[in-house]
Amino acid sequence: MTEAQMIRRKRRQKELRRRRAVLGALVLCLALIPVLLFSCCDFQKAEAQAPAGAGQPSAQPRQKTASPEPVKAETVASKDLPEGWKILSVSEEDLAEGSLVLVNRDYGYDPGLPQTVSVYDCKNHSYLVKDTYLSIREEAVEALNDWMDAFAAETGRTDVNIVAGWRSFEDQTQLYQNAVETKGQAHADAYLALPGHSEHHTGLAIDLDTYDVDTGASGGFDGDGDYAWAVDHAWEFGYIQRYPSGKSHITGIDFESWHFRYVGLPHAFLMRSEDLCMEEYIDYLRAHPFAGEHLQVSCFGTDYELYFCPKNQVIVPTAGNYTISGNNVDGFIITIQRP
Ligand SMILES: [Zn+2]
Known part of the structure; x- marks a missing residue:
């Protein structure tokens, strides 16, 4: 590493420490990564009080259903809050935290928000990374390591970059121009x-x-041949192909075979x-x-x-x-996550 590279890296690390200090005060718990047990997934709609997980296991995609129209979520009066639930205090800034943030032409994102780690520093030997500066969120790199380990075990390939x-x-301005x-x-x-509208600002997106x-x-990464396995099984590790065909x-955004987004489980499965x-x-x-009905x-x-929950009343x-x-x-x- 050259001295210039070291200086750039130190600046980057300093910037990362600053962001961590700012965000360290947030009280939301965001980092629970589900343990992958390699069984199968299933879901059903049920009332909130109904016992969970009683359906027949199936990892097969269900028949496509029309996306429901957005509904106006109603708030619950404090006196009507069932036992075992409480109202959580959140801020407007918290809307931009978590693995399910939506970023597109309509909804922008502040690139200064995410805490990220160097993929090079955290990666295993099952794949490559362009340089030592490329960074994503920690939960995304942990899932990426598991995903690429499984891909390498299945195909013998360790050449995904x-x-x-x-x-x-x-960065985005320069790319666009x-x-x-x-x-x-x-x-x-x-x-x-x-x-200001790129998913890459979130630290949850990667290009393969x-x-x-x-x-x-x-x-390139076209998702064909051996690489089709990586595409087909991405969801098991919490990743989605963000811009699918159709x-x-x-x-x-047109179909991008190479762009993946971390959303975590069970969301990648449901999607x-x-x-x-x-x-x-x-x-x-x-x-x-x-x-209403919980999933x-x-x-x-x-x-x-x-x-x-609407942002004016978050119940946990x-x-x-x-x-x-x-x-x-x-x-x-x-x-x-139910016990
Ligand atoms: Zn991308």
């Missing part, structure tokens, strides 16, 4: 988000490529089984408010209960394990 992770506003200059405005608009260590050639009229892209999934969750999901031996259990994620739009998704 991570070529993009967290991006600053300036380069694309306009070299490939035209139409191409830039089809494949690149405007600065392949790298031939003998020739130094980049092979959904560009919703996502605003796959219901054939929902991120925009549709956020609407789907919003249609399951605290006061009951069994995934890899763990039972989950999911529901949506008084005990037990749960994670909470803002949707970067209008509310929070609570994911309870």
Whole structure:
């Protein structure tokens, strides 16, 4: 590493420490990563009080259902709050925290928010990374390690190369301008988000490529051949192909075989089984408010209960394990892990 590289790295680390200090005061619990037990997943709709996980296990995607129209979630009067639940105090800034933040043309994201770690420093030997500076959120790199380990065990391949992770506003500006200059405005608009509206600002998105260590050639990541396994099994590790074919009229971005987004489990499973892209999934969750039907999901031996709360009233259990994620739009998704 050159002295210039060391200086850049130190600056980057200093910036990361600053962000961690600022965000360290947030009280939301966000980092619970489900343990992968390699069984199977299932889900059913049920009333909040119904026992969870009673359905027949099935990892097969369910028949596609129409994405429900967003509903106006009603708040619950304090006196009507059932025993075992409490109202959690949240801030507007918390909407941008968690693995389910929606970022697209309509909903921007502050690139300065996420705490990220160097993929190079955290990776295993089952894949490659472009350089030592590329960083993503810690929960995303842990899942990536498991995903690439499984891919390498299945195919013997260790040549997947991570070529993009967290991006600053300036990075995205440069990419967008380069694309306009070299490939035209139409191409830039089809494949690149405007600065401030890229998923890469969240630290939860990665771009995959392949790298031939003998020739130094980049092979792209088309998801065909051996790589189809990585695409088909991404959901098991909490990753989704964020811009699928047939959904560009919703996502605003053409099909990208290489761009993956970490959302965690059981969300990646639900999105796959219901054939929902991120925009549709956020609407789907919003249609399951605290006061209505909660989603009951069994995934890899763990039972989950999911529901949506508007940002003006977030209700969580008084005990037990749960994670909470803002949707970067209008509310929070609570994911309870049942014992
Ligand atoms: Zn990307």
